[in-house]
Amino acid sequence: MAHDETQSHGKTAELHRMETEEHICPFGLKTKNLLKRKGFEVDDHRLTTREEADAFKQKHQVDTTPQTFIDGERIGGYEEVRRYLGLEVPSEKEVSYQPIVAIFSTAFLMALALAWAALDTLWSIRTLEWFIAISMCLLGLQKLKDLESFSTMFLNYDLLAQKQVRYGYVYPFAETFAGILMIAGALIWLAAPAALFIGTVGAVSVFKAVYIDKRELKCACAGGDSNVPLGFVSLTENLIMILMGLWMPIKMYLM
Structure with missing residues (x-):
């Protein structure tokens, strides 16, 4: 589902991402940056322990983080957010020069x-x-x-x-x-x-x-x-x- 970028301004996105002393999720940071660049106010929820992350994944029945929610709808991870915003998501098998x-x-x-x-x-x-x-x-x-x-x-x-x-x-x-x-x-x-x-x-x-x-x-x-x-x-x-x-x-x- 592509999202009209002109309608994103003033909207809030809820982001759940891992940020522990041992690990900062790079895709969480990329998702946060992307949402801000597209005009979203980001409600940033950091999962600071492995236990928090596991509990979040079990609650929402997901296997990975980050996870983004917009208007109460779970959009998904970084690539799913890109698709939601109508941006290209290159395939690993896609040829490139x-x-x-x-x-x-x-x-x-x-x-x-x-x-x-x-x-x-x-x-x-x-x-x-x-x-x-x-x-x-x-x-x-x-x-x-x-x-x-x-x-x-x-x-x-x-x-x-x-x-x-x-x-x-x-x-x-x-x-x-x-x-x-x-x-x-x-x-x-x-x-x-x-x-x-x-x-x-x-x-x-x-x-x-x-x-x-x-x-x-x-x-x-x-x-x-x-x-x-x-x-x-x-x-x-x-x-x-x-x-x-x-x-x-x-x-x-x-x-």
Whole structure:
């Protein structure tokens, strides 16, 4: 049931949430903040002991807190309050490009900052190189934070990992290490082939899974816990690594 936000002003919401010495319920605080932002006066009832919380749940036949009541009607927890107010409640399984947007936006700003500090200018070829290299590092870091989950998701589509399972554990280290070397402009003879190899294998694997086999999969590019769909973004990541793997040796040769 969606609630008209214009009618919320001047209304009172009764909120019951846990706040003990050992635990402050984050969803209780988020619910309180949301209700206030939407114009409700919040009658805040803090459950300060486990016994109080258990008694409240037994009385109202609920399994969790916080619980919100409006006009005598129990609305429920944080997500139910969002629905009541007509706000979006993302599903845990809903695909999202938010991690990729965050990573590439941060990488771009870091590249600009690095260019300004090192070259006294915001834009140059080196800025673009740093942007790609930093993106590789950040993407590698996302994979490394939970290597086991990444390698499991990676096995769904990567052709080499399906034949050599250990490759799924090596990939994040190779991507991150190549990115670090490219930021420094050092050991390009090692970094460039690594980027070229993993980018080529990745591009072929993604293209086959998405455009030939027509499979709908999650991409492991932002880590094994992400809901980024496998597709254009994943293919672009690998094509950029191929480009860097080719460009960096060419640049060194031309210099």
